[in-house]
Amino acid sequence: MGQKKNRIKDIAFHAGVSVGTVDRVLHNRGRVSEEALKKVQEAIIKVDYKPNLIARTLGSRKRHYIAAIIPDPSLDEYWTQSSLGIKQSIAEWAPYDFQIDTYHFNLYDKNSFKSISEEVYLTKPDGILLAPIFYKETLPFLMLCKTAGIPYVLFNSNIPEASSLSFIGQNLLESGKVGGELCHIGHHGPGTFAILHINENIQNAVHLLEKEKGFRKFFEENQSGGVQVVSLDLESSEAAKINQEIELLVADPQLKGILVTTSKGLSIVSAFLERNGKKGIRLVGYDLLEENIRYLKAGIIDFLINQNPKRQAFLGIHHLSNYLLLKKEPPAMDLFPLEIITPQNLDSYLNARLHSY
Amino acid sequence: MGQKKNRIKDIAFHAGVSVGTVDRVLHNRGRVSEEALKKVQEAIIKVDYKPNLIARTLGSRKRHYIAAIIPDPSLDEYWTQSSLGIKQSIAEWAPYDFQIDTYHFNLYDKNSFKSISEEVYLTKPDGILLAPIFYKETLPFLMLCKTAGIPYVLFNSNIPEASSLSFIGQNLLESGKVGGELCHIGHHGPGTFAILHINENIQNAVHLLEKEKGFRKFFEENQSGGVQVVSLDLESSEAAKINQEIELLVADPQLKGILVTTSKGLSIVSAFLERNGKKGIRLVGYDLLEENIRYLKAGIIDFLINQNPKRQAFLGIHHLSNYLLLKKEPPAMDLFPLEIITPQNLDSYLNARLHSY
DNA sequence: ACAGGAAATGTGTGCGCACACACCGAATGT
DNA sequence: ACATTCGGTGTGTGCGCACACATTTCCTGT
Known part of the structure; x- marks a missing residue:
């Protein structure tokens, strides 16, 4: 049963050469005759050689x-x-x-x-x-x-x-879908669902758009009639502008849920809802950051998706x-x-x- | 900076003894004088010795x-x-x-x-x-x-x-609380929430009761008025009886959510709701088993808690x-x-x- | 035919550790 | 007095491997 040992030494024995030669073919270091090469390769297969990784790392004291x-x-x-x-x-x-x-x-x-x-x-x-x-x-x-x-x-x-x-x-697409789902859970009938990108860095745009695609896809696949999806793209540097836009958004009595795709943005939206009342709006965001945790405990944020x-x-x-x-x-x-x-x-x-x- | 090497040999040097003595204190093999013991222990701390796993497994061919x-x-x-x-x-x-x-x-x-x-x-x-x-x-x-x-x-x-x-x-108590939360999400106002134990093995009873305790605790801590919590304990062997009880339970139009504490029970309840209509009842259970996955995808089960x-x-x-x-x-x-x-x-x-x- | 050298091959050492064993001195027994 | 034990200690070997190095073989050219 348990093939006990298949060391380099065993290969050498079977091939009728020394361990040095075996070492050379194992590491392709050349300097081996055709004849020896063939014999060693056969022996390697024969004994089903599996290098002992433990010994290997010990032997080569590479940093x-x-x-x-x-x-x-x-x-x-x-x-x-x-x-x-x-x-x-x-x-x-x-x-x-x-x-x-x-x-x-x-x-x-x-x-x-x-x-x-x-x-x-x-x-x-x-x-x-x-x-x-x-x-x-x-x-x-x-x-x-x-x-x-x-x-x-x-x-x-x-x-x-x-x-x-x-x-x-x-998977950012799926992430967006889950975000949509979390906004939607327990809601029936018509309503507006928003996805907010509040970022400082256009570079990230492509990633955020992937999330948005998933967000929209969820609502397409789970039609419950009268559902509207809106998206907002904001520069995080302009705080005043952001608050203004959020105010506009929240003014819609049909608004049922918001997914915020960046952690920085999430705290802004959370602060807004804390000040002005949550009004039954579901708030979903990302990651276990200090502020997010606080807002989650306080009931301002309803769900977080953990990216770990x-x-x-x-x-x-x-x-x-x-x-x-x-x-x-x-x-x-x-x-x-x-x-x-x-x-x-x-x-x-x-x-x-x-x-x- | 980078403490380069901290081998047994180094300990021995610092303690002024041989590697054999160090080996004895490292493995509690005795045969070491008080004096030497103390010196070696100090040296071990001093060089912050961390055994080299690689070398250890190679050296001791213990299986x-x-x-x-x-x-x-x-x-x-x-x-x-x-x-x-x-x-x-x-x-x-x-x-x-x-x-x-x-x-x-x-x-x-x-x-x-x-x-x-x-x-x-x-x-x-x-x-x-x-x-x-x-x-x-x-x-x-x-x-x-x-x-x-x-x-x-x-x-x-x-x-x-x-x-x-x-x-x-x-943590089973917290698990029950999460179960309650998942049943409750999105619901407002009065309603009945049930926790079902369907098991074959009285042994498990104590664990299931812990979950129930958490389930009830959640609703106590999150009073929304008019919420009623009921629990049901059933023997999994009597299939007919179970279905009868479930029918009775579901007949209550106030029933908003069910947490099933065993995987076997979950499939029975799922099957029932699939046959007789879900009627807006939230269904929550445990674990990523094949049947559960199917019912989750089909929308019969709303949430699963993964025990992994x-x-x-x-x-x-x-x-x-x-x-x-x-x-x-x-x-x-x-x-x-x-x-x-x-x-x-x-x-x-x-x-x-x-x-x- | 022989030096010179490259090609081919074998040998030796160390990686860090565990463990068997040899050693040494002091206490004990007869 | 000497043998015996035993606490306390050090030395040596091998785990399987990589790699440097020593050694042999064989092929050149003169």
Whole structure:
């Protein structure tokens, strides 16, 4: 039964050569005669050789170095979460001689990303974890890495044509559908449902539009008659304008629910409804940020969809490390479930260990 | 900065002893003088020693053996999920020379559990993962393991006085509260809300009552006037009787929502509502079982609370293995978040890799 | 025929650890 | 007095592998 051992030494014995020769064919280092090559290859198949990964990593005392490039957490609480995920993974991989350095760029400044990415490239990392905020600037950088043979993993938002080792995040279309559903639950008959994009960064537009597509799709697929969907696109810099628009929106007595696609926007809308009364309007947003949690507990926000940025970053490093250390191919896409947070299950999420592992 | 290496050898150097002595204190093998012990312990702290897992497993060719004792999956789909979680962890730990054997007992037969547990005990495992269905029979078995020095981890339901290494599951009180919330969402004014226990096994009663307590608590804390809570306790063997009771329950035009606390019961209620019309009654239950999924997609079931049996079992093995291999103490309780499944986010849960890590 | 050198092959060492064993001195027994 | 035990300690080996290096073989050119 249990094939006990199939070590390099066994291959060497079967092939009638030394372990050195076997080592050379295993690693394609050349310097092997046709004859020996053939015998060794046969022996490898014969004993069904599976390298002992434990011993391999111990034997090659290579130091792995990973660079993580994310927006500066001090500018946005969402990225603080990601940062925590990376910190956690640093602890996890330290025993395996991994060095993981985090580089921050300004979320609102393309040039900051450019200079940081150049800096990272010069450090010649063995792998890169990246949150691709700026599409136009990211793609060339990734192509550069590709030619340099540096593997990279994307998270949070995807660039499909970047042919990354893996992408970690959520399906934004489905996310929008769930947002629609949460706005709609328990409502019958006609009504207006709004989706609000309040962002500072045109770059994100494409992602937000994907959510909107899902939002609209939900209502198309779940026709209950007389339902109207509206969308609003606002610049987060103009606070006065935003409040004005929200006031206009809420004035419609038919308004039943709002999905806000950005966390920053959500707190603005929440504050508005807290001041002026909720009037039975369902409010749905994203992520377990401090302010959001407060508004959820207070009953202003009804649902949050958790994108789990902490775990995204954690798994990103995980996939990368596993690939570097064990040559384990990660899934091309690791899509997270769309977690729904309510006032009642909030604590169970806050208290859960998102994995020590 | 980067503390480069902290090997046993380094401890020995700092303590002014040999690696053999350090080894003895690390493994509590005795034969160490007070003086040396103190010096070594200080050195360990000083260099912040973290054992190299890689080298450890390579050096000690000890084979770890874990026994997992769960109900027979062929009798209940819920346990098929757990079984899958164990299978996944087998793959995870195989490289570290772990052998993980699963033993099944009959969910409906105490004696089957007794004989299986005795059989497992005779195999002298290094650790045990256990789903404690039969309280009265489980406790003595665990005490036996305790005296034999075999660590055990419980999952699914807890036996607090068993002093297990760890428990993995959900907070049932909060689970009931979430169940109440889901029944209530979008409803205003008066109405009746029911909680149904349909089980075959009096053993589970205490757990179900905990959920009921949470269910009632939610409605107490969220008074909206005229809300009435009723509970029903039924034997799953008497199908006719059940349908009769359900018919009676549904006849009440004030009935707004039902929480069914067992998966088996849920399919019975779902079938009833599918036949006789849903009449705007909110239906909430547990777990991503095949039938439940079907009814959720069909709109008969509105929400499912996911207990994530697969991940529970997976993490159970994980904690156990980590403890055996690295002496890493798991949390006494690892409570999972109360995941809410809707028709729209269902797919995202089904497609998600529960992470190999 | 023989040096020179490249091609082919074998040997040795260390990664960090666990563990068996050898050693040494002091206390004990007869 | 000597053998025996035993607490306390250090040394040596091997786990399976990668990789540097030593060694042999064989092919050139003169």
